[in-house]
Amino acid sequence: MKDNKNGLRVTSVISRLILLALLILAPTFALASDHHRSILMITWRGMTPAEHSFIRHLEKLGIDAEIEHFDAGRDQTRLAGFLRDRLDDIKSMDLIYLFGTTVTLTVQNFHIDNVPRVFNIVTDPVGVGLAPSLERPPRGMTGTKHSLSPDVNLELLFRVYPVKTIAVLFDPRENNAVAEADRLSSAAEKRGISVKRLRFAPDAKEKEIQIAALRPELDDVDAIYVTSSSSFVAHSEALPQIIPEDLVSMGSSSAYVGDGITLVFGSEYEERGQTAAEMAAKILLENVPAHTLPIDEISASEATLYINGNNKAASKLKLDNTQNAVVYK
Template sequence: MITWRGQTQAEFGFIQRLKELGVDADYEVFDAARDQNRLAGFLRENRDRLKTKDLIYTFGTTATKTVKNLNPDQIPHVFNIVANPVGVGIAASHVSPVHGVTGAKMALSPEVNIQLLEQLYPFNRIAILFDPREDNAVSEVDKLTAVCEALGKEVLLLRLSPDAKTSQLQIEALEQQVKSADVIYVTATSSFIANSGLLKQILPPDVVSIGSSTASLSEGVTVAFGTEYWERGEAAAELAAKILLDGMSPNDLPINEISAEEATLYVNTSHKAASKLNLDKTRNPVVMK
């Protein structure tokens, strides 16, 4: 089990569900601590030991891509909490992943998120906040930009690298831009979640914001469509059980996705902008947080 920023509810859900499915597993956990070089070093130094494993589980896009690229022995691999596995090259397609890896996709597609948001809150000008160092976020930005421009929306791209020495200057530079937007879209970016309190510094309380990940709600985002990390862990466990108990190949197991109809709308009631949403327009279950 390879985590990117420590164990989350996704891992706890995975472990519990796998046990319920009849897999009495022994786990070895390695935390990359958001350091790709540290993870790559671990994989190289422990290649022989990894060959003895029946399965590798990874959390997040960067950890999953690193393991995929440094797993020449094709140990069965199940990922979790990846927003766009096809777009970043982890899988060939959602139906036939290939590369010896499958898993549970975390987020709805950007176009679906935009469609669902417009039901609640029509808008014209959207700011997209992302960390340009994260492949997952950059891939999401490309899709979002194309979707929004096709709909005639004005798009502002807001780059922020919170671990950089200039992060505070970056935040100050973004202040006027975020205030001028009708909506702020926060991409699935692990560096934003790892730096607790960061988004609350950036997101104006009276501007509606939507998170690609439900994890961003606790950081100050107004709304998110999706499901809980625990449920994604359970979904990944269902795939792992088919590999471990039934001998199936990851290549033959479609990636588990959340459909628009299955998604829950999570609303951050502590955020002032939540009062602007027309919740009567949504067909999704609503959870007030």
């Protein structure tokens, strides 16, 4: 009987020690298992290679995330309605991923400052007023800049194809496109290059009338610069209808390569998605405040020169003058 009592006492002591250890270690276990994150992904024109790359790389970085995806379908009113209806749920997210300038600006207007935001594929965050500088993102936000700045693009173009006159094609309804057209015009004028600004809304009812009116405008220019516009990407079939095959055309986004555009200096969407994921990991795993991470931009020397090998104008390029890696598509 004594042995049983002693055995019970020993068992009781061991049980209490185990319980005490569990109570002490409970916060540690909770922290160790708390890897599940909630991420809201808001896109403008469906999932692109940037988003697929972002998701893949998050997994490689060890982030277990439940990702809710909302696509605005290039409809700002629809996007604003979603944000109004779901604002309380959105404020409980661990992170918000934003694609493009319009989405990022719209979300910024809703002042969701308590949730870190990472934007991607934004052409000119400073030019459209998102940030005072690349080194100083707005509070609670950071992201990646997809395109090189227009003045850098013009300099790189001049190395492989010196121009005296250039047309700038932009959609006046998109803030980023207007800002890009303004900066390119200013940079060109400083170089003594004549600029012809051409407006184009490819999804408007009078698209064919616009195309017919734009073609003659390109008769007296050396090249055309196509700004980063979501409407141009969505209606890329319209670009070859406007731009003659023997006219050198430069796009500011790698998304244009293959759509009749001669050349683009930049990076792939996949690379930008990976960079955005690395930023998200610092925020989620290391508790780094988003606005302390500078907006990421590739340098001119890091940019790849993408050339549409099927474009007749590509033969006019003086590739011996470039120091960038060249990729034909």
